[in-house]
Amino acid sequence: MKHLPKLSRQLMLEDPQRISDGAGGYTETWVALGSLWAEVKALSGRVAGDSLSLQKYRITLRASPVGFASRPRPDQRFREGNRLYRIDAVADAGPEARYLTCFAVEEVSG
Secondary structure, eight states: OOSOOOOOEEEEEEEEEEEEOSSSOEEEEEEEEEEEEEEEEEEEEEEOSSSEEEEEEEEEEEOOOTTOTTSOOTTOEEEETTEEEEEEEEEEESTTOOEEEEEEEEEEEO
16 A cells, blocks of 8 residues: 555445345345444546436545454445445455455435
């Protein structure tokens, strides 16, 4: 890692949970796992249809061991107020693996 990330944005890590609807199906809800400080950098963006734009981000945060609740996974998301970042991939960053890089997509309807 060429520079130390500036972990200046507080994000909430959320995990999807399925709850039975009582009729053989389920509904999905999001459960907050805890807040993390991160650096959020915009990457490329694109338009997907008439009213939805997809913006990609690289989100860097302090590393957590595999299996810990504080380590993000690709099926989770970050929340920052009303903004939602769907996590697509997670990788160790830097030779000493002190940080994690999450590649995420923010969906904005407009």
